[in-house]
Amino acid sequence: MAKTNKLSARKKDERAAAYIFTIPAIALLVAFLVVPMVYTVYYSVFKYQVMRPNDITFIGLANYQKLFKDPEFWKALRNTFYFTIIVVPVQCVLALALALLVSKRFRGVSIFRTMYFSPQLTSMVVISVLWTVLYNSNPNTGLINSILVSFGLQPINFLTNAKTAMNAIIFMSAWQGAGYQMMIFLAGLQGIPTEQYEASAVDGANKWQQFWNITIPNLKGTIKYVIMITMIQAMKLFTQPYVMTQGGPKNATKTMVYYIYTQGFQKGNFGYACSVAAVFFVIVVAMSLILQKITNAD
């Protein structure tokens, strides 16, 4: 009985310590996440010009009524979904392929790992500027078009044609982001017991069968995590269209976050921007829950 009491007291202490340790994190979350979120919802029902903080008028759901009729809002939402739907599988498959390549032990493997990861270490702004030059439509100044022309092909207006601009950003983003997911997959791959591969080899399984029946099932948790974080990152797309296309051409690369930025900060429609942000927040949370449900069902 005395032992039980002692254990119980120790458990209580641990619980108290756990609560105390979480206080800083909770304080930061409340200050920088919960409070801004509450304010966002609060301001979304006001007419609020950013330069007139003392002249705020309650307008009920007028901002929400306006945004549901706003073609730019729907265009931005479509663009964001399109980017996410394409970039998530492309980036995850690319990252897994790279991780499989560099998971083998061979001479110089760390050089390849560093090379694949290096785009992650560079600022997205710098990478966007670099790719803007690479994608330049003039073959005299754009490297990719200069290569196309040297092969007798027509130059492509990568960033100034509405049909190609978002795809050009997707390709660049997948290239930039895959290195990070590769490292996560690599950690997952290294956690798979080698005995499973050895046993399957004895049973006559080929590499393809090993990949589907050992690697993928063992990576299930990692894959779920990678898909989730890639999706959330993709939904927040801002830097690339901001630097490379300014949302154009023909709004083809205008994303939700970019739209919120232009409304709130460039035009000063703070109340309206808050209503767009609130709706977008609900969409992202809903998508995350749906994705979680789908992956858990598997």
Place this chain on the structure above:
Amino acid sequence: MKKVISLLLASAMIVGLTACGGSNSGATSSAPADGQTAAQTTEAADGAVQITIWQPSDKESVENWWVDRLAEWNAEHPDIQVNREAIDRSDSYAYDNKVATAVTSNDLPDILFVDGPQVSYYAANEIIVPISDYFPDLDDFVPSTVAQCTYNDQLYAIAATESSVAFYYNKDMLKECGVDTDDLDSRTIDNPITWSEMTAIAEKCTTADHVGTHIVMDHGEGIPYALEPMYISEGKDYISADGTTAEGYVNSDEAVKTTAFLANFIAKGYANVDPITDEFLNKACATMIGGSWEVATLTANADFDWGVTYYPVADDTKKAVSPCGDWSAAITRDCEHVEEAGQFLQWLMNTENVASYAAAIAKPATRTSAYEDPAMAEYKNFPLSLLVEQLQNTAVPRPRTPSYATFSTDYAEAMTNIFAEAASEGTVDEAYIKELLDGVSEKFTEDYTTYYAE
């Protein structure tokens, strides 16, 4: 023991967190406490008034100019001490974002530098206060500056420097392409090149190695700034003179024609839709519509023979108009020492300071008398004299309207889309231009009626 260590660690983390907050407060010691304005904290312990200036950071020569001038002022005025915070613009909107944040938190500096067309926006929203009383000698300033800084008949800001835009040409390339550069060199302000002449030069000079011209394609404020004179020359400005409506202006027949003229350069391949940085300097285009600051860049770096002539005019009207506008100083609503800030601005904008500042930043001065100062001697000679001549005779400020921020964003976006369409299709679609310019007008009307119409 573990319990003690755990508690100690947790306490250390909490103290650390609190200390972080504390150090933040310390770093912004001039920031106001609850219910106070920034200026309420600007009286130093020794009784001297502290005036703070916010301005976008600039090149080294300008930063050095500020250090020297403020040292001079502070030594001569121990009762009014001025310090300046140079803020990195990072991109065209980062500085504006910082100001917007300060507006919300009542944390504005005493003196704020504002880009020309934003003066009306800030004045209409009562972010800045009238300063007419401190500048009785406005006749000495170029009319375009006074007009840009005036809202509702009150002067709200004052600038030391101005800007202009002209037509630059690479003489070596033009000669190779059979263009008479002597003719361009001989043009006067009464006889500038016309749109059709500009098109003919661009067509002749478009080769496999370079395009014929460069029209401003910065996707931002550069577009409305540099292209507005084309619209005025054709007959209609972007917005009505009273700043209340864009309907019938930015979407007028004249505006559609002007936009089609510009888009034609892209459609025909005479200009790049996504030009590289310093396209003219890098010899990727033969001519360009470029700012007055290009003179210093080309003088220092160009390895080819270049010339510059007056801003092109519409064939029908031949009306000469040129862009202008620069950053100007204003006193904010949070300033509690307006009199002292006004005294400082008077001194800052005296002839000697305007001349030396203009020389340091390599831009034309706003004060006519500054051009007599030895520091501005080179502005008496070509090519800088051409820019001054434009400023004094043909400069027109951007629209003075509180909805300028909305207009500028939407117009630049519409133009970018129009140019992209022209590049993709290889033709100019006037119906599409009209549709997009109608959209710009509608958004302007919505913004104006929502926030400013009585």
